[in-house]
Amino acid sequence: QQPVQSPQAVILREGEDAVINCSSSKALYSVHWYRQKHGEAPVFLMILLKGGEQKGHEKISASFNEKKQQSSLYLTASQLSYSGTYFCGTEPQTGTASKLTFGTGTRLQVTL
């Protein structure tokens, strides 16, 4: 079952902040975040693991609530380059990496 992302779409003005949420009905081992620009391949943003370990780009921050099986991606002081579709991918707690299940995406548009 795919994780649920919210919102489905958001429009921001440059400099504004946004939060994208990802929720799963299953116990999770990790949550992955990727961004895809139109016509391009998805690009890695961040991984958050159960227990607190994480790896990602410096300008991106995210959280992972293991009890609620929820993750949030925080985009602060947005730039035009942040536009794209954001996908979360979840890995079940069996830890048999990597059967990754992606959400349907959140489309973000940053305008001047």
Next chain:
Amino acid sequence: EAQVTQNPRYLITVTGKKLTVTCSQNMNHEYMSWYRQDPGLGLRQIYYSMNVEVTDKGDVPEGYKVSRKEKRNFPLILESPSPNQTSLYFCASSLWGKVNEQFFGPGTRLTVL
């Protein structure tokens, strides 16, 4: 340059005509995976491989086959393509381990008539 390559990038074919989409990575990654992307459905995993000769089904494996005879290559085979397999396909690879950032290929847009 570290990369994942896919061929062909675009393909139009007819129902029932067997085809293979190749995927190759030059990063010595153990893990490789195939996804299909359809509007409104996001990325759905077809098959993945944790190493040579080790493959497993993803969420939508019906109608597809894979093989992993070499570490760098992970071809996707459609034995008898049907129109519902018209989609954008991505191959991805990563190192094996906990913090496994996936690198995606450029995508293959397949149309089955």
